Structures are given as structure tokens and as C-alpha cells.
Amino acid sequence: MTKTSSPVSSITFVARKRHKPLTPTKLIIVVAALAVLIFSATLSGTIVSTATRSISKDLGHDNITWVAQAFLILCTALQPAWGKFSDIFGRRIPMIMGIVLLAIFSGLAGASVNMMMLIIARAIMGIGASSSLAMVNIILADIVPIRKRGKYMGFISAANGVGQVIGPLLGGLISDTLGWRWTQFINIPLLIVAAVPLIMFVWLPTPGGTVLQKLGKVDWKGVACLVLATVLLLLGVDFGGTDNSWGKPRAYTLMLAGILLFVGFCFIELKTSKDPIISMQLMRYRNVWINLVGALITGSVMYVGIFYIPVFFTAVYEATATKAGTLTWPWMVCVIISSVGCGIAITKYGIYRPYLWIGSILLSVGFGLMYTLKPEQNFTKQAIYISIVGLGIGFRLPPATISAQAVVTKEELASTTALVNFARSMGGILGLSISKAIQSSSFTSKASNLSQLHPEYSHIISEVAKGKPLEIWKIQDEIIRDSVLKDFVDSIKIVFLICSIIAIIGLVFSFYIIHDDSEYY
Structure with a gap:
């Protein structure tokens, strides 16, 4: 464009020209x-x-x-x-x-x-x-x-x-x-x-x-509306995800209020005579709005992985949070390798779209493989799977921002950059809150029969459903413990499967990103 x-x-x-x-x-x-x-x-x-x-x-x-x-x-x-x-x-x-x-x-x-x-x-x-x-x-x-x-x-x-x-x-x-x-x-x-x-x-x-002149240029109505809309929406999603209480008035009232305020924010930005916080004209660039969707997707799967991979290790290995964190080192190493390598490749070859495609494919494959995880599998296989996800995250991060920056004017650069970061953070919080609700609901449904058959363990199962996987290991009966562990791991695997599907959606969107070489050469 x-x-x-x-x-x-x-x-x-002006700033960039004189620097x-x-x-x-x-x-x-x-x-x-x-x-x-x-x-x-x-x-x-x-x-x-x-x-x-x-x-x-x-x-x-x-x-x-x-x-x-x-x-x-x-x-x-x-x-x-x-x-x-x-x-x-x-x-x-x-x-x-x-x-x-x-x-x-x-x-x-x-x-x-x-x-x-x-x-x-x-x-x-x-x-x-x-x-x-x-x-x-x-x-x-x-x-x-x-x-x-x-x-x-x-x-x-x-x-x-x-x-x-x-x-x-x-x-x-x-x-x-x-x-x-x-x-x-x-x-x-x-x-x-x-x-x-x-x-x-x-x-x-x-x-x-x-x-005073600079303060007068600020679109304070837009700032207030955007911040309040974001806070209310995230609060509503958090309440629903934490208590698995999406149907309760507190959750959906806050979410509805947040959505309505977002609509109001868009109206304010279209009508304001001041410099808008987010110019709606940015949406005329295909790369910008596609990368906003992509950032939401990347943020959601990244946060889910960061949260649930250690939870998986905590449950399977009876690991403390610290030990579970150490087991995520393959993810961290691969994020570093792919982020740096991808950035260098973008500079060397002057293209960015293929790395978004590679990242999306790796994310989908990695989370798909994690859907096949079983408690009894060895760590080597688990490490390979989370490494693939880490590589996918690293490939997605640099080109998303650069491909959005490449098509906008210099006047729009700061707003575009901040907006992509905002979408990634928003996607992370929304994705994690929703995934917590899905995982908790799935586990509760799977383990309900066990709670009825073995009421002496119902309290422990209830605590596990609240996100305390170490409680599984307090169950003395090995057969029941293994059954609860399997149900818990299966509930996490559902979240991984959803992430794999979401990554495919991100891949489809990334095919429509255009390469703009007017700034590149």
C-alpha cells in the first residue's frame, strides 16, 4: 500500500529526520x-x-x-x-x-x-x-x-x-x-x-x-476511555477465568461494559479534533490490522505455554514451582536462538513474511505434539516438544513488529509499535484467563465421578481444580492418584490442542501480509 x-x-x-x-x-x-x-x-x-x-x-x-x-x-x-x-x-x-x-x-x-x-x-x-x-x-x-x-x-x-x-x-x-x-x-x-x-x-x-500546550494536545477522553475499557474487560475475563464463573453477573457485566467502552473509544477517536491515541486510519494498512490479530494470537499462545508447561511438570514430576521452572530451559533457549536468528535473517535478506509462516507452523506442530503428551513419557520427548513451541514463539516476535512498521508513515510509527505491543499483551491475558476456565472446567467434569466414588479425596480434587497440582500427590491410593493425574494432564492437553488450532488461524492471517520494500531498499 x-x-x-x-x-x-x-x-x-521531525525527530527521526534530525537524529x-x-x-x-x-x-x-x-x-x-x-x-x-x-x-x-x-x-x-x-x-x-x-x-x-x-x-x-x-x-x-x-x-x-x-x-x-x-x-x-x-x-x-x-x-x-x-x-x-x-x-x-x-x-x-x-x-x-x-x-x-x-x-x-x-x-x-x-x-x-x-x-x-x-x-x-x-x-x-x-x-x-x-x-x-x-x-x-x-x-x-x-x-x-x-x-x-x-x-x-x-x-x-x-x-x-x-x-x-x-x-x-x-x-x-x-x-x-x-x-x-x-x-x-x-x-x-x-x-x-x-x-x-x-x-x-x-x-x-x-x-x-x-x-501546557503539550498537555492540551493529548486526547484525554480517548486515554480515559481506552484505559477504562481495557481494565473492565480484563477484570471481567479474569473473574470468569479465576472462579470459572462466566455466567455470574460480575464477570459478564464487566466484560460487556468493557466492550461497550471500546466501541465508545472508537467513536471518540473518529470524531476527535486532537491527535487520537489510536488513529483509526491505521486500519487502512492491511499489515497493521493483520498483525494486531497475529499479536493477539501470539500473545495468547505464549502466555498459555509459559503458564501451563510448568504446571504440567509440577503435576507429572511432583515438582516445586522452582524445579518446574528449571525444566522449561529448552523453551527459553529456543526462544533466544530463533528470535536472534530470525532478526539477523530479516536484516540479511530483507524479507519478513516467511518467518511469520515458519513461526506459525512450528507453534501449531509444537502444541499439537504436546497434545500427545502422557505422564509416563520421558523428559527428552517433552523437551523436544516444548523446544518446537519455543522456536515458533521466537520466529513470530521480530517480524510481527517490523512488518507493521514497514507500511506506515513515520508519523504513525510510534502509535503502530505501541499498538502491536498492546495487542500482544492483551492477547496474553485474555488467552490465559480463558484457558484457565477451559482447563478447570474440563478437569472438574472428568474428575467428578472420582469425587463421588471416593468422597474422602473430594477436597483434594477440588484443590487441584483450583490450580494446585501438587495436591495430587497427597492421594495415598496409587490407582486413584494416577487416575486424577491423568484427568489433570488431559485437561491441560485440551488447552494445548486449542493453541495448536489458534496457531493455524494465525498462519492463515499471516499469508495476507504484504511485503513493503519502499523503506527496505
Whole structure:
């Protein structure tokens, strides 16, 4: 599609046009700092998943699920807004704000004296992380031409993927050795390492105008509507997935309100006289809306894999969360290899579509093979299957962002980049919440007869249905235990099968992505 001028702000264009290229050494340092920053932001969201038991012992059980959810919901909801803020205020202010918020409230989260303080601190950490996740890819797009961007995007994607996968492992290790508070404090040195070179070397021009003038350019109605819509929708899905209570008024009322607000947001963006947070004109680019669908799919299967692969190992091997996390190393290694390799290949050959196809095929095959898993199979076969999924994730990450960036104007670059990240995060939370409901419902249905026949184990089976697979090993009768284990593994396999089918849908959509070489050569 031919690129045309856009009614949105031309700030991005001015910034990129006037920016002097960094020296090779400085560029490597800045990219490394961006990788550390996105690793820290991603790690913040996943590291608490295995620290909740330690947190509960210290601060109590009340609202423990909100320690993770408050972060994830706000981190997702605000990403599109940061893209537009960076157009209006320049790149440095949102970048520094994100780092400062994440660092300060990581310290406050670690120093929390009660559960409410921890949840509030984690929520504001999510705001900081949302800025970091958005700004990393936006800044990379500003300082590296798209023809050379692939190899650097590969390293950034690898850091993102490692942060997702290694978080639960680090959370368990740190909680068991240093205490859960250090799962929050660990962010501070990482952020310092990232901040110093970014502040020193990233000097993209700041748009002119006073603070009040810039604040006046912000589409505050759009920001409020989008954030509220996202929060309500994710809350509704989370309530339904956590309690398996989709039919209850709380869940569907929140989801319906969120959907209606999304419709209202689209109307506001079409009618606003200001620069919209998300320009509806972006949807005129085939690559953009297809990659939004693709990002939703990639995010959903990635989050499901990150969550359920350790759960599978926990159930089968009677493994602690920490040990189960260590067993996911094939996934992590393969994400790194394929992300970096894919990025380098994009830069070398100047094409990106085939890697999306390869990634989708690997995801479908990998999850399809995982559907055949059995508790008695050896780890080698399990490792091969999750490695295939890891390779698929790595192949999907870099080209999705680049193929969307390749077709938009320079004015639309920041919004497009933030929107793809937003869709991936949204897909992850939606996919995981829905998969939890499907898995729990499937297991409950399969194990209901056992509960009736053996009421002495009904409480244990109920706890397993709530996501506590280690409870299976408290069943003394080996035959009953094996039966419950089989039912539990089968319920997880259903989720893997759905992921395989979803990956095929992603493959079909990716066939319609076009290659745009106007920026490439």
C-alpha cells in the first residue's frame, strides 16, 4: 500500500529526520540497555507467580491474586497511550518516567508492610512497565533504519521472551534464598544499568511548545476511555477465568461494559479534533490490522505455554514451582536462538513474511505434539516438544513488529509499535484467563465421578481444580492418584490442542501480509 501523509502529529518524522546516527559502539550499548530495560519490565510481571506462597506467609492471603493482576492489567491498558505521549512530549520524558516509576515502586513493593501497600505499588509498577515496553521498540525504530532493524529487534525480542520464561524460576529461587522482597528489589540494579546509557546517548529531539500546550494536545477522553475499557474487560475475563464463573453477573457485566467502552473509544477517536491515541486510519494498512490479530494470537499462545508447561511438570514430576521452572530451559533457549536468528535473517535478506509462516507452523506442530503428551513419557520427548513451541514463539516476535512498521508513515510509527505491543499483551491475558476456565472446567467434569466414588479425596480434587497440582500427590491410593493425574494432564492437553488450532488461524492471517520494500531498499 502506498504511504500517504497522516493527520496525526508529524513529531515522529521531525525527530527521526534530525537524529544523528549513533556510532557503532554507542548503538550496541544503547541496544543492550534497551534489552535490559525490556527484560526488567517483563520480569516484573512474571517473577511474582512463584513468590505468592512466601508473600502470603508474610502479608496474609487476602487479595493475593491482585499482586500479579494489578500489574498486568495496568501494564497492558496504558501501552497505546505511551506511544502517543512520546509523539507529543518526545521520547526521553516517557522513557525516563517509566524507568523512574518502575524503580521507585519496585523498592516500595519490596518494602511493603501490608498487602494493600504491595498491590498499590505493583499497580504503579505496571504503569512504569507499560512505558518501558512501549518505548523500547519505539526508540529502537527511531535510532535504527528499518533495513537494519531486524537483527536488533531479534535481541530485544529474545530479552522479552527470556523475561517471560525465566521470571517464575527466578521468583522461586529468590524467594527460597533471599526472601520474596528481593523479587522486587532485583529490578533496581537492572534499571540503573539500563538507564545510564539511555540517558547519556539517546538524545532524540524534543517537540517544541510549553508543557501546557503539550498537555492540551493529548486526547484525554480517548486515554480515559481506552484505559477504562481495557481494565473492565480484563477484570471481567479474569473473574470468569479465576472462579470459572462466566455466567455470574460480575464477570459478564464487566466484560460487556468493557466492550461497550471500546466501541465508545472508537467513536471518540473518529470524531476527535486532537491527535487520537489510536488513529483509526491505521486500519487502512492491511499489515497493521493483520498483525494486531497475529499479536493477539501470539500473545495468547505464549502466555498459555509459559503458564501451563510448568504446571504440567509440577503435576507429572511432583515438582516445586522452582524445579518446574528449571525444566522449561529448552523453551527459553529456543526462544533466544530463533528470535536472534530470525532478526539477523530479516536484516540479511530483507524479507519478513516467511518467518511469520515458519513461526506459525512450528507453534501449531509444537502444541499439537504436546497434545500427545502422557505422564509416563520421558523428559527428552517433552523437551523436544516444548523446544518446537519455543522456536515458533521466537520466529513470530521480530517480524510481527517490523512488518507493521514497514507500511506506515513515520508519523504513525510510534502509535503502530505501541499498538502491536498492546495487542500482544492483551492477547496474553485474555488467552490465559480463558484457558484457565477451559482447563478447570474440563478437569472438574472428568474428575467428578472420582469425587463421588471416593468422597474422602473430594477436597483434594477440588484443590487441584483450583490450580494446585501438587495436591495430587497427597492421594495415598496409587490407582486413584494416577487416575486424577491423568484427568489433570488431559485437561491441560485440551488447552494445548486449542493453541495448536489458534496457531493455524494465525498462519492463515499471516499469508495476507504484504511485503513493503519502499523503506527496505
